[in-house]
Amino acid sequence: MDMNNRQLQSQESYYEFKQFRNNTGYNIAHKYSVGGYRSNFKTQSINLANNIKNKLKRTDQAQSLRQRAKSNDDFNNLSKKAVKCIAIASGKGGVGKTLISVNLALSLSTKYKKKVLLVDADLGLANADIVLGIEPKYSMQDCIFKGKPLSEVVIKTEHGLDLIAVSSGNKEMVSLGAARLEMFLKELINFAANYDIILFDCAAGIDNNVTSFIATAPQTIIVASTEPTSIMDVYALNKLIYRDNLSQNVGLIVNMADDKEHGYRVAKTLSSVSKKHLNVQVHLHGVISRSEAVHEAVCKRQPFYFSCKDQSIIEDIDNIAKDIILSHKSETKLHSLNTDKFIDGIIKG
Ligand SMILES: Nc1ncnc2c1ncn2[C@@H]1O[C@H](COP(=O)(O)OP(=O)(O)OP(=O)(O)O)[C@@H](O)[C@H]1O
Ligand SMILES: [Mg+2]
Numbered sequence: 001m002d003m004n005n006r007q008l009q010s011q012e013s014y015y016e017f018k019q020f021r022n023n024t025g026y027n028i029a030h031k032y033s034v035g036g037y038r039s040n041f042k043t044q045s046i047n048l049a050n051n052i053k054n055k056l057k058r059t060d061q062a063q064s065l066r067q068r069a070k071s072n073d074d075f076n077n078l079s080k081k082a083v084k085c086i087a088i089a090s091g092k093g094g095v096g097k098t099l100i101s102v103n104l105a106l107s108l109s110t111k112y113k114k115k116v117l118l119v120d121a122d123l124g125l126a127n128a129d130i131v132l133g134i135e136p137k138y139s140m141q142d143c144i145f146k147g148k149p150l151s152e153v154v155i156k157t158e159h160g161l162d163l164i165a166v167s168s169g170n171k172e173m174v175s176l177g178a179a180r181l182e183m184f185l186k187e188l189i190n191f192a193a194n195y196d197i198i199l200f201d202c203a204a205g206i207d208n209n210v211t212s213f214i215a216t217a218p219q220t221i222i223v224a225s226t227e228p229t230s231i232m233d234v235y236a237l238n239k240l241i242y243r244d245n246l247s248q249n250v251g252l253i254v255n256m257a258d259d260k261e262h263g264y265r266v267a268k269t270l271s272s273v274s275k276k277h278l279n280v281q282v283h284l285h286g287v288i289s290r291s292e293a294v295h296e297a298v299c300k301r302q303p304f305y306f307s308c309k310d311q312s313i314i315e316d317i318d319n320i321a322k323d324i325i326l327s328h329k330s331e332t333k334l335h336s337l338n339t340d341k342f343i344d345g346i347i348k349g
Contacts, residue, residue: 084324085198087121087217087247091233093204095225096255098122099294100317101201102131103305107314107321109161110305114196114325117154119164119188121213122203123173126166132157133301136165141173144184150191159306162195164188174209181212197324206240214241219249219327221285225256226266234270235277242278251283253320256290263287283327286320288313 088101101118109116120128120140129136136155142148143164155163166173176184192198200213214220220241224234234252241247252270257263267284274282291313297304308314 083192083195083198085217087200087202087214087220088223089202089210089214089220090204090223091237092230095223095230097223098128098131098201100223100253100255101199102128102303103317104321105161105199106159106303106305107317108197110159111318112321112325117162117195117198119200120166121200123166123209124203126168128163128201129165130301132303139165139167141167143187144180150187206237211246215246220247221251221253223253223255226262231266231270235273238274239278242280251285253285254287257287259289260287285323286316288316
């Protein structure tokens with residue numbers, strides 16, 4: 001993990017160069033190679049490897065990543081400890097994933113005394129730190145690009161909740177690539193032994209970063225609003241998750257409901273459509289009503305779990321937290337959080 005960015009690039013490029021050579025036959029690679037692959041860390045082969053990067057088949061990439069992961073001793077020494085690991089996702093943006101992730105994490109850590117790690121998995125437009133009202137010194141970028149250990153990157157908040165933040169608006173993070181994502185996951189798995197619950201606050205949509213986090217977590221909770229577009233997107237995401245076997249356990253939170261009845265109606269519709277067309281049950285974790293007090297807390301850069309005047313919203317979050325604690329679906333042994341599923345997510349994204 002002490003590899004710096006350049007070393008990682010060299011290793012990644014050399015590795016891809018070799019893979020290309022194996023896939024296409026030595027002659028083609030040799031023809032284009034100025035220094036030959038023996039000068040593997042030299043510029044020519046790095047450039048060559050970068051040029052041919054797009055020619056590699058995605059399935060080959062998956063296979064070789066798996067081989068590398070399996071040969072890594074870190075994975076053989078993983079703790080047998082059980083953790084709950086949940087990806088909070090949605091098809092449509094702006095439905096409340098980040099607010100729910102942050103406040104759910106706070107409920108789990110303060111009311112239910114769990115050791116919680118919140119990972120900002122929105123690699124492009126991260127904002128969990130803003131919702132928590134903190135200014136991170138380090139972020140996931142420092143781990144991925146500068147080799148800083150997660151123990152130094154993680155932010156210990158005053159509420160007992162730990163956060164891995166991402167600095168927002170960074171193009172490099174959006175197109176991280178499989179090798180870097182995999183490297184981060186390895187680090188995360190080793191680090192996860194310190195926690196009872198890990199939450200991934202995913203980006204909206206279904207790009208390969210999102211599907212990677214969904215594939216890694218044993219459980220996904222999809223957040224829906226009551227708008228028809230959100231309902232359609234929940235169904236589409238659910239379909240993708242089951243079709244590509246990214247997760248066996250998908251739950252639902254309906255947010256911003258006009259009232260509880262409205263929320264339950266939406267959940268019922270989604271549940272029956274999923275049963276009918278996908279033959280899967282979607283467990284409803286809870287309904288959260290739309291509240292002006294939530295919006296006010298966001299504007300004050302305070303987590304609504306502590307500052308919201310609307311007690312019913314806090315009760316909603318506590319009930320969802322309790323439901324998660326009582327459910328064993330999201331539980332996994334740490335050694336089961338392996339790169340195979342993560343890589344599947346990348347490939348299927
Ligand atoms: N229960 C609620 N009541 C009122 N407003 C809400 C509620 N939930 C979310 N909001 C509003 O929705 C906005 C978006 O929430 P949030 O950032 O959590 O969505 P998101 O799904 O994470 O968005 P993105 O897809 O961009 O990551 C909040 O800033 C807040 O104003
Ligand atoms: Mg968000």
